[in-house]
Amino acid sequence: MTLTLAQTPPKTTNCDALLVAVRPKGRTVEVASRGLTAALTKAVTDATGALGATGKSGEVTKIGGLSGFNAQMIVAVGLGDPKAQDDLEAIRRAYGNAIRALGGLKKVAILADPQPAHLQATAMGAQLAAYSFTAFKSKTDPKSAPPASIVLLLSGPGTAAQKLAVAEVNIISSAVDLTRDLVNTPPNALPPIALAAAAKKAVTGLPVTVTIWDERALKRAGCGGILGVGQGSVNPPRLVKMVYAPRGAKAHLAIVGKGITFDTGGISIKPAKNMDEMKGDMAGAAAVISAVQAIAALGLKVKVTGWVPTAENMPSGTAQRPGDVITMHNGMTVEVLNTDAEGRLVLGDALALAAKEKPTLIIDVATLTGAQRVALGSRTAGVMSNDDAARAQVCAAAEAGGEAMWPMPLPDDLLATLDSATADIANIGDGFGGMLSAGVFLKQFIPDGQPWVHLDIAGPAFNDKAPYGYTPKGGTGAAVRTFVQVAKGLAAG
Ligand code: BES
Ligand code: ZN
Ligand code: ZN
Numbered sequence: 001m002t003l004t005l006a007q008t009p010p011k012t013t014n015c016d017a018l019l020v021a022v023r024p025k026g027r028t029v030e031v032a033s034r035g036l037t038a039a040l041t042k043a044v045t046d047a048t049g050a051l052g053a054t055g056k057s058g059e060v061t062k063i064g065g066l067s068g069f070n071a072q073m074i075v076a077v078g079l080g081d082p083k084a085q086d087d088l089e090a091i092r093r094a095y096g097n098a099i100r101a102l103g104g105l106k107k108v109a110i111l112a113d114p115q116p117a118h119l120q121a122t123a124m125g126a127q128l129a130a131y132s133f134t135a136f137k138s139k140t141d142p143k144s145a146p147p148a149s150i151v152l153l154l155s156g157p158g159t160a161a162q163k164l165a166v167a168e169v170n171i172i173s174s175a176v177d178l179t180r181d182l183v184n185t186p187p188n189a190l191p192p193i194a195l196a197a198a199a200k201k202a203v204t205g206l207p208v209t210v211t212i213w214d215e216r217a218l219k220r221a222g223c224g225g226i227l228g229v230g231q232g233s234v235n236p237p238r239l240v241k242m243v244y245a246p247r248g249a250k251a252h253l254a255i256v257g258k259g260i261t262f263d264t265g266g267i268s269i270k271p272a273k274n275m276d277e278m279k280g281d282m283a284g285a286a287a288v289i290s291a292v293q294a295i296a297a298l299g300l301k302v303k304v305t306g307w308v309p310t311a312e313n314m315p316s317g318t319a320q321r322p323g324d325v326i327t328m329h330n331g332m333t334v335e336v337l338n339t340d341a342e343g344r345l346v347l348g349d350a351l352a353l354a355a356k357e358k359p360t361l362i363i364d365v366a367t368l369t370g371a372q373r374v375a376l377g378s379r380t381a382g383v384m385s386n387d388d389a390a391r392a393q394v395c396a397a398a399e400a401g402g403e404a405m406w407p408m409p410l411p412d413d414l415l416a417t418l419d420s421a422t423a424d425i426a427n428i429g430d431g432f433g434g435m436l437s438a439g440v441f442l443k444q445f446i447p448d449g450q451p452w453v454h455l456d457i458a459g460p461a462f463n464d465k466a467p468y469g470y471t472p473k474g475g476t477g478a479a480v481r482t483f484v485q486v487a488k489g490l491a492a493g
Helices: 038-050 088-100 116-129 160-184 192-202 215-220 224-230 275-280 283-298 343-356 370-376 388-401 412-418 434-443 480-492
Strands: 003-006 017-025 028-031 060-064 073-078 107-111 149-153 209-213 238-244 252-257 259-263 303-313 325-327 333-335 361-366 381-385 405-407 452-456
Touching: 003 116, 003 160, 017 038, 017 088, 028 038, 038 060, 038 073, 073 088, 088 116, 107 116, 116 149, 116 160, 160 192, 160 275, 160 283, 160 480, 192 209, 192 238, 192 259, 192 283, 192 303, 215 224, 215 238, 224 303, 224 325, 224 343, 238 283, 238 343, 252 283, 252 343, 252 480, 259 275, 259 283, 259 343, 283 303, 283 361, 283 480, 303 343, 343 361, 343 434, 361 388, 361 480, 370 381, 370 434, 381 388, 381 434, 388 405, 388 452, 388 480, 412 434, 434 452
Parallel strands: 003 149, 017 073, 017 107, 107 149, 252 303, 252 361, 259 303, 361 452, 381 405
Antiparallel strands: 017 028, 060 073, 209 238, 238 303, 325 333, 381 452
């Protein structure tokens, strides 16, 4: 679905619903959107107030057949405290809530705030909320389908800044939706080979070259981590490299995403409860694929290399055993004490490969540890780094993109918990600070002086609860918007 700008007056716009922003005022509400006549402003204020609306953030009030409008319905969208009017995430969530409440409608118009940053937040919230995943349903309920078209009403023809803001939203939101689709796709429909094919398909028509390593190539490259994790499955592992190298790029961003298409835990098998959610263990890979797509489509002047190590972690007669020792791409030997700590094994190879090119910055993203959810909850990603400035840069990009991410340390003392009696390192620590010891493990594959940031999105990648704001149930598209913001920052120099 693409979202468009239009110049028709709100009064005469034909649509199923016209969204008008409201805020609290005293015990009732005031209309925050501009562009209505005094009489229509009063009509909306009175009708909204009469229905008991308070204008609080996230409130959605539907008013059917208000006279004076061609719209079938007026929807008052609560924006909350007027003092918080520049809270862009509150705007995204408010319009996300509204769009989710309007399933089954064809055409929705929004009387939008024309200021470009506000307009962009409005568009982003609306677009990201207009998502559904029906690829595997033989029948769908038209009453729950997201709106087919969303139009932002402006009083003028649309300035260059307004047009750019909306064009960006269309590119970025479709990349977020691609990540959601890939995460939601059942694991039998998305083995590693299919994920690699999806990476290729995601960038067709864009100036991105894609290379795919098969098992022979992985063996030649000495990728013992990817091969070890993948050896238990009939669906063989792959490594995908995506390169976007526009003319004039000064910085080089490498992004690396964990692509476990299904994580049973392997021989260290997981409990049955909620194991289906492990179809989302490739959410990092999906975010990398989608971010490369978005950055190339936006034409940002920064070189980006995407790395996607992908495997299916299965228990079988050919699976790796607890106690096996594998040799990674950088020559390090790893004792696999727990086959369920597999993400760090595939990432270790990919990080070592990515680092050889000495990029300006490496960021990896992974649904890496249950400990991330224990520490930060289901909605906030952990951000770890070997470089304070790089960690701050990524946290700021997340904030700008509207994603919850929080800095976490990588204490050196945790390295000792990864000691192995047999190999250079073990793949699990002592169980305390599990998110951090996973990060410390990954750090061993980053050469000194190479700036690197690790994002653990185990919680934020998958929403197993009810939808909220613009976030649907299932795959959320976590990290895509942050990557785009980081790339924008690097392109700006
Ligand atoms: N994919 C899981 C982490 C995960 C858990 C993601 C829950 C999303 C939701 C990862 O491969 C894993 O199993 N990690 C283990 C590591 C442990 C064995 C050191 C964990 O967190 O329990
Ligand atoms: Zn695992
Ligand atoms: Zn995993």
